[in-house]
Amino acid sequence: AQSVTQLGSHVSVSEGALVLLRCNYSSSVPPYLFWYVQYPNQGLQLLLKYTSAATLVKGINGFEAEFKKSETSFHLTKPSAHMSDAAEYFCAVSDDANAGGTSYGKLTFGQGTILTVHP
Amino acid sequence: EAGVAQSPRYKIIEKRQSVAFWCNPISGHATLYWYQQILGQGPKLLIQFQNNGVVDDSQLPKDRFSAERLKGVDSTLKIQPAKLEDSAVYLCASSSRKVQFFGPGTRLTVL
Secondary structure, rough: OEEEHHHHHHEEEEEEEEEEEEEEEEEEOEEEEEEEEEOOOOOEEEEEOOOOOOEEEEEEEEEEEEEEEEOEEEEEOOOOOOOOOOOEEEEEEEOOOOOOOOOOEEEEEEOOOEEEEOO | OOOEOOOOOOOOOOOOOOEEEEOOOOOOOEEEEEEEEEEOOOEEEEEEEEEEEEEEEOOOOOOOEOOOOHHHHHEEEEEEOOOHHHHHEEEEEEEOOOOEEEOOOOEEEEO
């Protein structure tokens, strides 16, 4: 069984400050890991993904995440927060139910972290 | 490229009534998912289709929820009868090249 734990349901930073959102996972197989962002009344948008290639993954809007197998972590960071980054962020883990195919297995999501950015 | 479309965006019903949601995935995406997102929680998979067939429906409450995907394209999710605890956002996603793309969701309120 897979699971994801996001540490901190709410994170508040000042504009221009470092953003760090924490994610730890549990998986019995090599995981695929994702970060999604959700703005109010919208669906989830993919920020970045780890699929067993480079351990440091760069995504959209200046976000990046580092896969650390020894710590079973996949924390999301951004050097300088912008007001437009205020949203809810979800970490997710997937098993590839169709190994070698074009589809991933189901996503198991964390509880989400609401990011607030203060001027 | 057009995204995943869902309708309606909002629905309010009384408990014990029935409701249906519609999803049109991105063209060419063989895999389609329905997730339930309760307020304050992450999305939870209800059912996964590969073309017309069901791959995983282990968390679908089958006594009241049903879903179909005719012709391997559009999909509908139905709840009958609805309970108060079904109040949530229902998200549809489709996948290609190992990435799931999500629609805007349908927010269901059961009174």
